Amino acid sequence: EAQVTQNPRYLITVTGKKLTVTCSQNMNHEYMSWYRQDPGLGLRQIYYSMNVEVTDKGDVPEGYKVSRKEKRNFPLILESPSPNQTSLYFCASSLEGGNQPQHFGDGTRLSIL
Amino acid sequence: AQSVAQPEDQVNVAEGNPLTVKCTYSVSGNPYLFWYVQYPNRGLQFLLKYITGDNLVKGSYGFEAEFNKSQTSFHLKKPSALVSDSALYFCAVRDPPWRTGRRALTFGSGTRLQVQP
Numbered sequence: 001e002a003q004v005t006q007n008p009r010y011l012i013t014v015t016g017k018k019l020t021v022t023c024s025q026n027m028n029h030e031y032m033s034w035y036r037q038d039p040g041l042g043l044r045q046i047y048y049s050m051n052v053e054v055t056d057k058g059d060v061p062e063g064y065k066v067s068r069k070e071k072r073n074f075p076l077i078l079e080s081p082s083p084n085q086t087s088l089y090f091c092a093s094s095l096e097g098g099n100q101p102q103h104f105g106d107g108t109r110l111s112i113l
Numbered sequence: 114a115q116s117v118a119q120p121e122d123q124v125n126v127a128e129g130n131p132l133t134v135k136c137t138y139s140v141s142g143n144p145y146l147f148w149y150v151q152y153p154n155r156g157l158q159f160l161l162k163y164i165t166g167d168n169l170v171k172g173s174y175g176f177e178a179e180f181n182k183s184q185t186s187f188h189l190k191k192p193s194a195l196v197s198d199s200a201l202y203f204c205a206v207r208d209p210p211w212r213t214g215r216r217a218l219t220f221g222s223g224t225r226l227q228v229q230p
């Protein structure tokens with residue numbers, strides 16, 4: 001089954017404790033992206049990757065890092081999480097091409113205390 | 114900068130009645146427009162897209178959307194609503210690839226559709 005898998009689905013942690021949210025897709029997609037969803041704001045892009053070893057900032061990259069060492073994986077790293085990063089996070093992937101729909105994971109709800 | 118507006122936070126409709134979820138956009142050049150649906154505790158699922166061609170686009174689960182260039186709108190419609198259609202709906206516009214490489218989707222704030230039995 002074609003899917004985007006995120007882990008963990010839920011995480012409660014404390015300020016300053018480094019965490020990683022993993023994202024893996026099995027569709028051989030070139031393009032991958034991370035979004036955060038906050039009430040009333042829709043989804044906003046954090047980082048994206050056009051292909052292996054090619055990453056760039058989205059609209060709200062501050063406080064986040066990413067890497068793309070393999071085509072299928074695109075982890076999101078919070079080096080020193082803060083409460084304002086409490087949010088619902090989604091990973092997405094798509095084929096190359098601007099008209100391709102993105103496929104989303106089921107989300108990761110992070111609470112930073 | 115591109116933007117998407119969904120003017121209604123919530124739409125209520127009775128089962129069997131037609132539904133419309135509104136979306137307007139602002140973008141330079143020809144837009145790539147999408148509708149996604151989000152069910153509780155799930156990621157967004159693609160419903161339909163407009164890239165070019167016919168202004169009426171048909172998608173999944175009986176949904177369709179009408180592209181209106183003069184009104185810069187892309188309203189989502191369904192002739193007969195089902196209770197199972199109750200969910201959060203997002204309209205999105207995508208960066209034209211010749212402008213940036215980001216291919217990011219710019220989302221509206223979402224509209225909650227509530228279909229009453």
